[in-house]
Amino acid sequence: MNILMPQLGETVSEGTIITWLKSEGDTVLADEILLELETDKAATEVPAPIAGVLTRILVPAGQTVAVGTALAVIEPARAPVTAATAAGSPLAETPTTASWPPESAPADAPRGRWNREPKFDRAGQPLSPAVRRLVREHALDPTAIVGGGRNGRIRRRDVLAHVAGAAPAAKALAVLPTGAAGRLVPFSRLRKRIAEHMVRSKATSPHVLQAVEVDFSAVVSARAKYKAVFQDRHGVTLTFLPFVAHALCRALAEYPALNASIEGEALRLHDDVNLAVAVDLNFEGLVAPVLPRAHTLTLTALATGIHGITQRVRSGKFSADELKGGTYTLSNSGSFGTFLTAPIINQPQVAILSMDGIHKRATVVESDAGDSITIRPIGVLAQSFDHRAVDGAYSAAYLRTLKGMIEARDWEAALQA
Amino acid sequence: MSQAQASRAAGDSNPDRATRLKLYRTMLEVRLVEKRAYDLFMQNLIKGTSHLALGQEAIAAGFGVAMRRDDYTFCTYRGHAHTLVRGASMVGVLGELMGRECGLMAGKGGSMHLTSAEHGALGSYAIVGAHLPIAAGAAWSAQYRGTEQVAVCFFGDGATNIGAFHEALNLAAVWKLPVVFVCENNLYMEYTPIGAVTAVPHPAADRAAAYGLDSIIVDGNDVDAVYAVAMRTLARARAGEGPSLVEAKTYRHSGHSRADPGKYRPTPEVEAWMKRDPLPTYRHRLLELAIPDAELAAIEGDVRARVDAATEAARKSPPPPVELAFTQVWADGGFAWRN
Amino acid sequence: MEELTYREAVARGIAQEMARDQSVVFLGEDIASAGGVFKTTGGLLERFGPKRVRDTPISEQAIVGAAVGAAMTGLRPIAEIMFSDFLAVCWDIVANEMAKMRYMTNGQVTMPVVIRTANGAGSRFGAQHSQSVENWAMMVPGLKVVAPSTPADVIGLLAAAVRDPDPVLFFEHKSLYGTKGLVPEDTLVDQLGKAKVLRQGSDVTLAALAAMVPRALAAAERLASEHGVSATVVDVRSLVPLDTATLLREIQHTGRLVTIEENPRLCGWGAEIVSIAAHEIFYSLDGPALRITTPHLPLPSADNLEDAVLPTVDRIVKEIVETFD
Known part of the structure; x- marks a missing residue:
């Protein structure tokens, strides 16, 4: 066959x-x-x-x-299966004909x-x-x-x-000797696509970066309590990412102009949050598979969904259509402990959120009893938005809402939903 | 033919009896070999092309008989006659035309390149005019070596309009080379009358003055006249007095080549020239000079028998071995262009 | 040893052979009294006399034709065609007569002619006085083709050509006439059909001819010092016969072949070498072959235009680096 x-x-x-x-x-x-x-x-x-x-x-x-x-x-x-059929072409057995005048046959030919x-x-x-x-x-x-x-x-x-048996002369990535110092490493196909997209995005959208500090105490507390159970029940490590995803889906409902794309001189507001999640491919590239209708998913479903799609992308076993249709992108550099990342918008979307490292910090807490200094897990959420679509106040209001949801939500209840 | 008659200079003596018989025999050999070549074409035993000189035999014979054995001749693709008159064998000529091993060049040259170096016949040249400078070079060599050899170069009327003609005439004149240039003016290049494309009426003789040479026109159908001019010009060359340019008026009986029936020529012109066929006219002259018919008939019988024998020998000769195609590009006998 | 220019080596080589053999004669335009338009033949008339060193009219067919006729009858003429471009006006004698006579007559005629000619670009002479036409000759069965790159090779190969019983086209390069080199003081006779390995490397084999040889050597230096590429340089010297044994051996050694040709692109000698290599040592080739040639153009005259189309050291280095590995 x-x-x-x-x-x-x-x-x-x-x-x-x-x-x-x-x-x-x-x-x-x-x-x-x-x-x-x-x-x-x-x-x-x-x-x-x-x-x-x-x-x-x-x-x-x-x-x-x-x-x-x-x-x-x-x-x-x-x-x-015979040797003859395996050899394929009937030409395989054709004898070579003598030529005149005789020229030497290639000595090194098979x-x-x-x-x-x-x-x-x-x-x-x-x-x-x-x-x-x-x-x-x-x-x-x-x-x-x-x-x-x-x-x-x-x-x-x-x-x-x-x-x-010697070590190869060079690493798998090719090297061309040139006049300039260092090694010249040609782009892979994926790298070329990424490069093309990033340049196009920067050239298309006037990027504005805004960031907020978020107190993740509620998340840390819920996560500490349910992590083991979650691992047992779902076979998946419970990270911070699905919490942010869950919160932003709700915040976007209040700020629909960020869950949108520009079409000419109009903004198309999407009904669904199709959440693109940026996934690094072991430093050899970046893709952003999409969780469709993420706003309908429970926190648990978001956690397993993000995990699943990340695994599929990294192993290459996914449908190309899983890369299409995103309306808002969430990028996560936090596992490396970064403080702030200014992300580039995933076209034709209008905004992208970066989640960076969450660190314990000495924080001033205000209460009726007066101010005090407490240790709190603080992370930065940074959003790049397309200034053609919205303005800074709108974006800032969204970030404030997002921050509030992460800090104040009853995450234990969310995990049980 | 007034110019032709005029070309008989006062000092020209008539050939003796033995020379006249030799001239007749030589013309007859050429005539019968060429007629045989025509017959062999008809039998498809000769391929390719062939340019016959039927009707022009007196020029080759007159010079051939007058030349010294170690002189050189250079001729054209219409060169069967000039090669035979130097002494090349009929078997060698017919064999070459038939592509047989016995051919002068064992089939590697063909009709247009007959050569018999041992007889001083240094080639038949198929590019019009190319051999005039080469003949000058052979004459230069004779001059340099001091051998008193002469180079005779036969060419057609058409060659007088090609550059090499003028380059060779000038060089030969400037260097006073022992060479006789013989233009066989048969009135037609291939199909076009030479007069229609040439600025002067006598394409060779009228150019002689440009190179400081005498204008010499001879009746190319009168072998005695040709012989006399040959003797005179050869002697001049041998004496170190330089080249000559001879224009011999003649006419070919057939077309330019095998492929040409010659229909472009007006019938009265053809008929007039046929009456001046050099062989019957010369036979008539010999009879008038009291040479017995039986003696001429004996020559004719002998030549005919030799042509028949040569034909048979050539037919029996095998084609050349294929290996021969891969030889004699270089002096080492081979054709290798690499190691 | 003494130092001679390439120009002086021409007269030295001719004189060496004329002194040795009375049958050697020399003819051409302006070669005797004037000593050659490139001053390559000065002193020969004085030394050997007007019988052996002859000025000719501007009649290339007569020059080459006379040489052919003389060679057929026992002399060993050297004919000069002032610029190789002018071979076109006597090409019938060269290609139809001189080259084929022995073959057509099945060996009855021997043709020991040498045609010397000034070949190649670099003198701003424009399209009719600058061509590299050695490939014209290479394509005709029956012609041997030589193009020396050094004064010693001029003498040695000219002697070999004069002594060879077959017709040889001897292409001197105009832009090399002023170059110098060491030459032994005694008789020098080289061998036709032998390439010379001028430099041994491990990464790539450069095959070059005539004026491209010094450029190939300069390019090899830069490839080594600037790019860490180790190049073999072969001076092809003789196109016919072609020393394929040396060429193929040197190409096999590095696995890479670059030909550096001054001629316009199509049907250059390098194409023949590439073709032979592709057929006979295909499984020794470690990458694509590269032909660096003048583009398929007539040659322009202005300095910058001519320099722009000829293979320069810069261009040789650049093209090799761009295709290397």
Whole structure:
């Protein structure tokens, strides 16, 4: 049966094969991963739908093909698989014809048949002839070799180093010798997309940053009490993030112009809060998957939902459509202990909230008994907003509301809802 | 033909009997070999193209008989005649035309490039005019070496309008080279009359003055006249007095090449020239000079038999071995352009 | 050893061979009394006399044709074509007659002709006096093609060309005439068909010819000092016969090939070397081959325009760095 390029989301029309994890002639089990591929939205793996022998790879790594294109052929397990059919082309047995006048035959060419050796590295870049020859001679797996050339290209010396067991000449990220000092590291596809989006956002929206200090005592208290139970019941660590998410969904209900997007000279106010959550991909990029209709979710559902989508994104197993439709974005640098982050708006939204580190601070508390100094967990919430859409007072009022909700809400009740 | 008649200078003596018989035999050999070549075309035994000189034999024969054995000739793609008159074998010529191993160049040159270096026939040149400077170079070599050899260069009327003609004439005149340039003016380049595209009526002779040379026109269909001019110009060259330019008026009986029936020529013109066919007219002159018919008939029988024998020998010769195509690009015998 | 200019080496090489062999004669425009328009042949007339050193009219067909006729009849002529661009006006004699005569006559005729000519750009002479036309000759079966880059090579290769029984086109480079080099004082005879390895490296092999050789060497220095790239430089010297053994060996060693050609882009000699490498040592190539040539243009005259189109050291370094690894 044919393995087809899957539809990785409604808006995805094509995909690029990153690498084949199986070679022609390999026996594969059902659900065993055959290949990795990438679209504009995401990277994913394609498992074998049936057990059998991978007889043909029709699209090599590195190529981009349309959804529905046959990528490979698997013969079902019971079908007899002979060496001849595995070799594929009938041309394989065609003898070479003598030429006149006689010219010397290439001394370093593979003999006897059209060669089926690997032609691409794990990034889908073609292997140089010299590398292909060494891979053949040493029976190597080129996807296991780290390239030190441009864009991570495997050079002859990298294979020789690999064979010799030496450390690779360079890290997986490619290095180009240039006149300037330091190393030049080309952008990945994702990096290019991020770069393009960030520049566009800054060029489009006049950003204004406003921040408030929030006392997280109520949250800390509720979290301390329910953390273990929550972990047992839901298998998820209860972080501060869902509390903020829960609060902002309610605050946005009072300030709808921040849950909006600009269309020409109009502001579209969204009915639903589709909350985008910025997720770092182990320092190799940033995506913002969306929790649809977050304002309808309980605190628990928000906690498990954020956890789930973060995990899926980091493992690459998600639908590209999960990245679409956000109306407001929540970014979290707090786990690194940051004090303040000025985030860039996730277009076409009009505002983004950054949650930074929560630290115990000596705080002046006012009461009828007079002022006193107490230790309180304080965090900064910073919002960048599009000054075309709203003004500072509106944003500030929203932040004040948000702060109040976080500080005054009955979180224990919320957790039990 | 008044100019032709005028070209018989006062000092020109008539050839002796033996020379006349040799002139007749030489013309006859050329005529019969070329007729045989035509027949072999018809039998598809000769491929490619071929340019026959039927009707023009007196010029090649007159010079061929007059030349010294170690002199050089250079001729054109219409060069069967000039190669034969130097002594190249009929088998070698017919074999080359037929693409056989016995050919002068074993089939590597073909009709347009007949060469027999051992006979001083240093090539037939298929690019119009190219061989005039080369003939001058051979003459320069003879001059430098002091051998009193002469180079004779045959070319058609069409070559008089190409640059190489003028470059060669000038250099030969300036360096006083021992070379005789012989223009065979058969009135047509390929299809176009030479008179229609040339600024002067005598395309070679009228240009001679530009290089300080005498204007010499000879009846190219009168072998005695050609022989006399040949003797005179060869002697001048050998004496170190420099080059000559001879214009021999003649006419080809057939078209330009195998592909040309020659229909562009007016019938009265063709008929008039056919009456001046150099072979029957010369045979008639020899009979008038009291040479017995039987003696001429014996020559004719002998030449015919030799052409037949040469034809048979050439037909029996195998085609050249294919390996030959990969030889003699270089003096080491091979064709390697790399190590 | 003594120091000679490339220009002086031309006269030295001709004199060496004329003194050795009476059959060597020399002809061309302005070569005798005037000593050559590039002053390359001064003193030869005085030393060997007007019979052996002959001024000609401006008649390139007559010059080359006379050389061909003389060679066919026992001499070893050296003919000068003042600018290689002028080969076009006698190309029939060169390509149709001289090159093919031995083959067409199945070896009846031997053609020991040398045509010397001033080739190449750098003198602001414009499109008809600056071309690198060695590829014209390289494409014709039956012609040997040589282009020296140093005074010693001028003498050694000219001697080899004169002694060779086949026609040789000897391309001197106009912009090298003033360059100097050490030359042995005794007789110098080199060998046609031998490339020279001028510098050994490990990362990339540069193949260059004539005026591009010093530029390749300068580029190699900069690649090493500025970019840590170690380059081999091969002076191809002889296009026909082509020393593929040396070239392929040096390309295999580094796995990378760059040709540096002064000629316009299409059908340059470098394309032939790339093609041979792609066929015969494909599995030794560790990256794409690079041809650095003059773009496919006629040559302009103004200083900055001519410099802009020729391969300069800057451009060589830049293009190699851009494609390297």
